[in-house]
Amino acid sequence: MSTTHESTAAWRELLETLGSLDSSFLDGERAVTDDRHVADGYRMLATTLGVAFDTYLFADPSRPRWIEVNSPTRQDRRWGGDNTDAYYFMCPVDPARRYRISGNKGDSVYFSVTAYNEPSPGAWSDRIVAHIRDDDIDVDAEGNFSFDLGPTPEAAVLMTRDYQADPRAGRQVRWEIEALDAPDPFRRSDAETAVALRASAAWMKTMFAILPLAVGARVDDAHSHGHEISQAANEFAEPYQVPDANFGWSARDACYAYGSFVLEEDEALVITHRPPPCRFWNLVVWNQFMATPGVDDARSSVNGHTAVPNSDGSVTVVLSRSITQHPNSLTTLDYPRGNLAFRWFLADELPARPTVQLVKLADAPTAVT
Incomplete structure (x- = not known):
């Protein structure tokens, strides 16, 4: 079917990508050898699609919000270097904007915020552009903190880390973020949606170019x-x-x-x-x-x-x-x-x-x- 909508073309490209990504774990030298890993492969496809949509399709750097991307309590957020002792949040940002990050440290034994670049839409970061950890900021006696970040040239996304001695019983870091500049006018365009869908597909292609990880011979x-x-x-x-x-x-x-x-x-x-x-x-x-x-x-x-x-x-x-x-x-x-x-x-x-x-x-x- 012909279409004049760029988002329609991008959506169909994404569907084609999703239809082919399982070949990474079904065929070739990296094919998994047991049915449990086949089942895990399809769950990983669903997980990474959810993260990609949250990060690229629904995010708005002028109206920032933290997205839970790794968690020991959510089966749909186990990917990309899972860690059962830590919680991770991500927030896409505009490098020209100013942000205020605040919260409470809870029972965290280590927490930080790292800004990463993005060479092109959906491409994985290849450089850390800023890094703020707990001993770089003032934390009061009740565990509260607040600091400003930006403008940060080349920053495309922020990633928080919260490491817990006991992630089940410990109190997580409470993260908040607000933009200090006025938001962009709200309008979801055809072109913008197409870019987001293609970025989601590019991000997933890179993930499944790495996964599944190799297991060496005995x-x-x-x-x-x-x-x-x-x-x-x-x-x-x-x-x-x-x-x-x-x-x-x-x-x-x-x-x-x-x-x-x-x-x-x-x-x-x-x-x-x-x-x-x-x-x-x-x-x-x-x-x-x-x-x-x-x-x-x-x-x-x-x-x-x-x-x-x-x-x-x-x-x-x-x-x-x-x-x-x-x-x-x-x-x-x-x-x-x-x-x-x-x-x-x-x-x-x-x-x-x-x-x-x-x-x-x-x-x-x-x-x-």
Whole structure:
């Protein structure tokens, strides 16, 4: 059907994009190998579509509002580096405008606001343009704070972070934002809607160019494929500090280390690391879509406040497909394969690479040392 409306053409392009994105996890080298990940793939499509619409189609930088984009309490907001110990909000902004950000810190052990650029509509950020964390601002005795931001050249979106020692019992940061300049005249145009729909499609294409995450071959299988692999399963890559030039929305204050797991039902990973002095650290279990399903039914993360350390200050975590008796036991919720993410915030030094030992479940430790 022919049309003269640009938004109609953009809508149909978006539908075509949605119809093809599942090929990222059904076909090719990155195809997932179990039906649970196929089901998770379609849920991830729905999740990212919702985030894309909230961010591009319904947002108005002259009438700002915070959009909840990651939450341990919402199954429809588990994506892009899920974190069961934190809450994230996003707000698209106009780089020429001034904003006032205020709220209350609640029980947060770390909170911040980061401004990111957007090279083109829907393109992922490649640079941090501003960063304000809790110790950069005045917080009164009741936990209240307020500060102004902008104009901020190149800023396209703000991202808040709120890390909690106990995200279920702790009081979240209360975030508020207001524009200090008069809003634009209200009018939703055909051209504006078309841009927003195309930006949503571009954003999702980039997401599914990355997802699902690769899971390396097990060391005992590494040579059966006839080539060497860059990252084996059941180990971590070297930790790194996030730079200002950055793809996506990583946190400037963070060090990360990523790994993957491939486990049989009778196996466990014994993961040990020595946390450097830092404000916050945690280890999170992901599926191959950087999300943690089943949070209410499983312990899928451990952090510096909940972990029971060994006598020498190191921390050992036992990961298996079921829960074990170890005080730092994590479960994959019977997922046979997936990914792992360490985060350290405001670390005094780059953390050492975590060590991993694959053992039989019956031989896994049940107590700290």
